[in-house]
Amino acid sequence: MPVDPLDAESVAAALRRIVRSDQLLSDPALRDEYAHDDAEWADFHRPLAVVLAESADDVAAVVRFAAGAGLSVVARGAGTGLSGGANALANSLVVSLERMTRILELDVAERVVVAEAGVINDDLRQAVAAEGLWYPPDPASYRISTIGGNVATNAGGICCVKYGVTRDYVLGMTVVLADGAIVHLGRRTAKGATGYDLTALMVGSEGTLGIVTDVTLKLLPLGGREDRAIVGSFSSLEAAGVAVAAIGAAGVIPSALEIVDEMCLRAVDEWQSLGLPHDAAAVLLATVDEPGDSGAAVAASVAVLMTDAGALRVEQAAAPDEIERLFLARRLAYPALERLGPVLTEDICVPRSAVPEMLARIRDTAAAHDVVIATIAHAGDGNLHPLIIAPEGDEAAKARAKEAFDRIVDDCRALGGTVTGEHGVGLLKLPGARRELGERVVGMHRDIKAALDPLGILNPGKAF
Amino acid sequence: MPVDPLDAESVAAALRRIVRSDQLLSDPALRDEYAHDDAEWADFHRPLAVVLAESADDVAAVVRFAAGAGLSVVARGAGTGLSGGANALANSLVVSLERMTRILELDVAERVVVAEAGVINDDLRQAVAAEGLWYPPDPASYRISTIGGNVATNAGGICCVKYGVTRDYVLGMTVVLADGAIVHLGRRTAKGATGYDLTALMVGSEGTLGIVTDVTLKLLPLGGREDRAIVGSFSSLEAAGVAVAAIGAAGVIPSALEIVDEMCLRAVDEWQSLGLPHDAAAVLLATVDEPGDSGAAVAASVAVLMTDAGALRVEQAAAPDEIERLFLARRLAYPALERLGPVLTEDICVPRSAVPEMLARIRDTAAAHDVVIATIAHAGDGNLHPLIIAPEGDEAAKARAKEAFDRIVDDCRALGGTVTGEHGVGLLKLPGARRELGERVVGMHRDIKAALDPLGILNPGKAF
Numbered sequence: 001m002p003v004d005p006l007d008a009e010s011v012a013a014a015l016r017r018i019v020r021s022d023q024l025l026s027d028p029a030l031r032d033e034y035a036h037d038d039a040e041w042a043d044f045h046r047p048l049a050v051v052l053a054e055s056a057d058d059v060a061a062v063v064r065f066a067a068g069a070g071l072s073v074v075a076r077g078a079g080t081g082l083s084g085g086a087n088a089l090a091n092s093l094v095v096s097l098e099r100m101t102r103i104l105e106l107d108v109a110e111r112v113v114v115a116e117a118g119v120i121n122d123d124l125r126q127a128v129a130a131e132g133l134w135y136p137p138d139p140a141s142y143r144i145s146t147i148g149g150n151v152a153t154n155a156g157g158i159c160c161v162k163y164g165v166t167r168d169y170v171l172g173m174t175v176v177l178a179d180g181a182i183v184h185l186g187r188r189t190a191k192g193a194t195g196y197d198l199t200a201l202m203v204g205s206e207g208t209l210g211i212v213t214d215v216t217l218k219l220l221p222l223g224g225r226e227d228r229a230i231v232g233s234f235s236s237l238e239a240a241g242v243a244v245a246a247i248g249a250a251g252v253i254p255s256a257l258e259i260v261d262e263m264c265l266r267a268v269d270e271w272q273s274l275g276l277p278h279d280a281a282a283v284l285l286a287t288v289d290e291p292g293d294s295g296a297a298v299a300a301s302v303a304v305l306m307t308d309a310g311a312l313r314v315e316q317a318a319a320p321d322e323i324e325r326l327f328l329a330r331r332l333a334y335p336a337l338e339r340l341g342p343v344l345t346e347d348i349c350v351p352r353s354a355v356p357e358m359l360a361r362i363r364d365t366a367a368a369h370d371v372v373i374a375t376i377a378h379a380g381d382g383n384l385h386p387l388i389i390a391p392e393g394d395e396a397a398k399a400r401a402k403e404a405f406d407r408i409v410d411d412c413r414a415l416g417g418t419v420t421g422e423h424g425v426g427l428l429k430l431p432g433a434r435r436e437l438g439e440r441v442v443g444m445h446r447d448i449k450a451a452l453d454p455l456g457i458l459n460p461g462k463a464f
Numbered sequence: 465m466p467v468d469p470l471d472a473e474s475v476a477a478a479l480r481r482i483v484r485s486d487q488l489l490s491d492p493a494l495r496d497e498y499a500h501d502d503a504e505w506a507d508f509h510r511p512l513a514v515v516l517a518e519s520a521d522d523v524a525a526v527v528r529f530a531a532g533a534g535l536s537v538v539a540r541g542a543g544t545g546l547s548g549g550a551n552a553l554a555n556s557l558v559v560s561l562e563r564m565t566r567i568l569e570l571d572v573a574e575r576v577v578v579a580e581a582g583v584i585n586d587d588l589r590q591a592v593a594a595e596g597l598w599y600p601p602d603p604a605s606y607r608i609s610t611i612g613g614n615v616a617t618n619a620g621g622i623c624c625v626k627y628g629v630t631r632d633y634v635l636g637m638t639v640v641l642a643d644g645a646i647v648h649l650g651r652r653t654a655k656g657a658t659g660y661d662l663t664a665l666m667v668g669s670e671g672t673l674g675i676v677t678d679v680t681l682k683l684l685p686l687g688g689r690e691d692r693a694i695v696g697s698f699s700s701l702e703a704a705g706v707a708v709a710a711i712g713a714a715g716v717i718p719s720a721l722e723i724v725d726e727m728c729l730r731a732v733d734e735w736q737s738l739g740l741p742h743d744a745a746a747v748l749l750a751t752v753d754e755p756g757d758s759g760a761a762v763a764a765s766v767a768v769l770m771t772d773a774g775a776l777r778v779e780q781a782a783a784p785d786e787i788e789r790l791f792l793a794r795r796l797a798y799p800a801l802e803r804l805g806p807v808l809t810e811d812i813c814v815p816r817s818a819v820p821e822m823l824a825r826i827r828d829t830a831a832a833h834d835v836v837i838a839t840i841a842h843a844g845d846g847n848l849h850p851l852i853i854a855p856e857g858d859e860a861a862k863a864r865a866k867e868a869f870d871r872i873v874d875d876c877r878a879l880g881g882t883v884t885g886e887h888g889v890g891l892l893k894l895p896g897a898r899r900e901l902g903e904r905v906v907g908m909h910r911d912i913k914a915a916l917d918p919l920g921i922l923n924p925g926k927a928f
Contacts, residue, residue, distance in 0.1 A: 190845040192882040200664030221715030251685030292758035349653040381654040418656040451915035
């Protein structure tokens, strides 16, 4: 049954009967702040209203209202997404979970934490670290992104090469369904095989099947690891890629294995005057975290593998501040590049052995489309982030950037890769995702979506 | 549209037009061999026919035939399941994947293997070990169960306490859907966030959403680990449980942490005359696998934790044959108990800290229902296998065993546990699973099932 579109004023009036007025943003300027996440290259609309939910009941009430009013609901954490998953749609309400920041339970003996969706990743890390525990997934946004957003996109990070992604740590969750029902999925035990893995289905579903309001996460012991960094400078990206393949083939699983290319190194150096070397076309940054003599042996073998792959220089460090210094270029790369203009962030993942070839193709794409592309990569996972930069206001360059984006996605697919490694499909990766999945598997997505959200009100048009 | 039930002869005649006659079992005695898995305590029926599929195309053809004829399809690997997931239904065809035993690809550099569903777990382990790689999930049935069955039930095992369960290793799969379409789900890259995690949805779905014909599995390097065993004897099950909790609280993650109770020890000793000690009410078997000095330190700390928890004796071993000897009681427990009569195998999983309480309740249940219960447990995961034994032919004892089974499930739920840790719901755990999931979440299962299998022909009535 189609419903006449509502205007923002009548929506606000109706929502004031559901939530307190200080939980409602109706001013157009404020609503615009919630119109998109960090993927402003993708389409977005001004939402009719923004609700700052404080409980699962708030979320449920808004979903029920939306279902009755024929509006769609876009859930949002901190808005740090890079694929447009939280971009507002026409005739949509944005439900922000940013106020749901309570850690509901921390069971040290079980190594389990229950956190509301709005808890910032780093706040969670610090809270559990105070009890000797560790939440590994560490997206680059960990200081500003929420656990709920991490779950919605199945966020990755630097340590995922050894310790896995968000999905690997989510045991259970509370979810508001499309009819406003509040359900608990999953478990809090170490193992479980009861029914379908609906928890895993929800992770990475970008708010299209339900709105996650709290999550039960598995934790690891904080201790027992000793970080050692090994950093090699290479005269070409491909040589760094060869070192990555050699480390993999040697059976070493580092706790981080990152590539930063020349463009990133220069941007960081020009910004921060760190005196970074100018002869390297790429730096390969590794950490290993085995303790004791075995850790020292693994670090030494990584250094040898880098040297054998043709590294110009290899530095090692075990002191935390030295490791921090060696990894500074990696940490500062993204903000340094953003100073140069709007950044269109790619997030492809190819088989590890295809990393050198993919890096070469990215360089060719930059030349062919006359765009600037800097690359940072979770190289050990084959997860590459080519960052396509267009000067502010240069619409022609922006168009070329989008063409380059599509070509990189095609090349990734040709090499057996997947179109998004850790940022999610959102809107930016929809065409690539549809090609990758194929018509029948997209149909399975559509059938599951229709089964769980028959009115199609939860973030429609995203994720597949 | 209801279809008149077919008799076995006309089904066989129709199937002979689809598969070769040597792929079809129509003799009643042969069909009876495929009527149930290792859960003969659950209901089963003689299937109308058994097809020995040799390809995804065979499976698809049978599914299409079944859909047209109004029959259900029960997929089956080696039939080693313990919950009745592969038990045949009335008016069903059994599709056995036991002939699909090819390893389609082993990519050593990527650490990825693609195996058909019928590959025996141990054959896969040996094939990848020959290339220096390791497939961790090690259900007790690993010498006889298939990868496809492991995936269908999300099988666990001994090393899962540190290395995770089947789900953690499945990157992608080929699946025959309910309409006979053959699709590829997932990926072969280390990371991926493209679309819903339909691969995870299929793992553990017991053939109710699709029939998995091959799987793409992540592997680990085989090397870099050094096993050390630490085995403590305790004067009570609870004391062993206290040691488990202490090991967890100390931040140690052993690569195995198993409990074997007195009943198992005696059954093994009476069978094999190993001269096992008779003063222990429980043995706690741990391995740690960190290499070098850190491994030695971890092993020493585990020994101290066992001693502090009141162990009567603690033995350590690092030589493989010594470790094998110490773990012999664990390996032989199940066959030793089966000699005493039909075994009804429980598979509950409780929070680690609830292990001592759960063990005490199991003992009380045995007394209250006058049944023999022996317990082996993946204690480090909180995953307990109380084995309820009824003498052959004693129907009253069998009825009491079923009552004890239900009471253990209730106690597990009361302690925050889940009704199946690694065997799956099948038929045996249906009532418990329904109570655990609740009406609304069962409804989500039903909606997803209906979305992907609208005719309800794939193993209906199982899993939820």
